[in-house]
Amino acid sequence: MTTAADIMHRGAQWIPAHETLDRAAQLMRQLDVGALPISDENERLCGILTDRDIVVGCVAMGHDPAKVTAGDMAKGTPRWVAADADVDAVLDEMQGHQIRRLPVIENKRLVGMISEADLAKHLTEEQLAGWVESVYARS
Template identity: 50%
Template sequence: MHQGAECIGEHENLRTAAQMMRDLSVGSLPICGDDDRLKGIITDRDIVIKCCAEGKDLDRTIAGELARGLVWCEAGSSVEEALEKMEQHQIKRLPVIEKHRIVGMVSEADLAKELPDNKLAEFVHRLYAPA
């Protein structure tokens, strides 16, 4: 898990989201509300497909409009539980929540570093297998 995930505010625009992704060298950001609670996730692909390709204005489209994927795991979850959620929902990034606040993200890269090769291969096969 990457600890200390930075959120984009649900009312911030997509240009800010894209700049944050660039500055943090990440491909996704959790979207948090004014209450500091997770509202969803936005990816670099979401910005391109759902904003740029649709002709929307990066400065006028807010992150909350693209909030999706409210799937997470608790901080005390096992690796197997996290893998199961990622496989079940066909997602590559999973927010980690503790006491109703985001404390990190699990990504494919994290798994690649930590899992034995056979377990990683099984996960990748299940994640990318046609539904």
């Protein structure tokens, strides 16, 4: 059985909720990623911040990314999957919530992220086509 841990990208890092968006953008550039999980003071997942969130939700609104925090951008219920979850559970979570990136948690700690690129490397063409259709479908 293929698990989330088998297909995830290891080495994912949190951005603390109190960090500013300019710092988040710097970390994204340093890590060459487009999204960061946001952690609360107890290193628990409280959201995901994307590069698009910074541009559309902050810069385009005329706000200063040096004053807006990652926590200010965290909205909704964060989605995640356990490291030992099978691929079907990963797909169900991503498809059911139309999300493109999914944090992987083990023992209440972030151990990786699953992105579109990870799925493309590990899914069959049929699985990938189903995922794309459901995640990118307009509601």
